[in-house]
Amino acid sequence: QVQLVESGGGLVQAGGSLRLSCAASGSIFRFAVMGWYRQAPGKQRELVARISWGGNTDYADSVKGRFTISRDNAKNTVYLQMVSLKPEDTAVYFCNTVSRTFSWGQGTQVTVSS
Numbered sequence: 001q002v003q004l005v006e007s008g009g010g011l012v013q014a015g016g017s018l019r020l021s022c023a024a025s026g027s028i029f030r031f032a033v034m035g036w037y038r039q040a041p042g043k044q045r046e047l048v049a050r051i052s053w054g055g056n057t058d059y060a061d062s063v064k065g066r067f068t069i070s071r072d073n074a075k076n077t078v079y080l081q082m083v084s085l086k087p088e089d090t091a092v093y094f095c096n097t098v099s100r101t102f103s104w105g106q107g108t109q110v111t112v113s114s
Helices: 027-031
Strands: 004-007 010-013 018-024 034-039 046-051 057-059 067-072 077-082 091-097 108-113
Touching: 004 091, 018 034, 018 091, 018 108, 034 067, 034 077, 046 067, 057 067, 077 091
Parallel strands: 010 108
Antiparallel strands: 004 018, 018 077, 034 046, 034 091, 046 057, 067 077, 091 108
């Protein structure tokens, strides 16, 4: 059973930056298209960035140009670099495959103050 552990969230002012990490156990990780999701209070969980095993990336329009997803297959870790953060980026951030294959981790809270 693959476990996902997200970290790196926090409280930042608008315009600030954060780098999130997602550590996964299990070798299946390196064969998966991984994604970062977020869920704001009262809203559905949404996919904001995805990355293939080979490094091809795609982003939601709301984060394009501000967020960068990357992965280290040797470390079974996915990263999300976030810059120019906005209050509307406030949410709990999760990682998973784009098919939501694995059980969800606890997520990491990102709060952006105006």
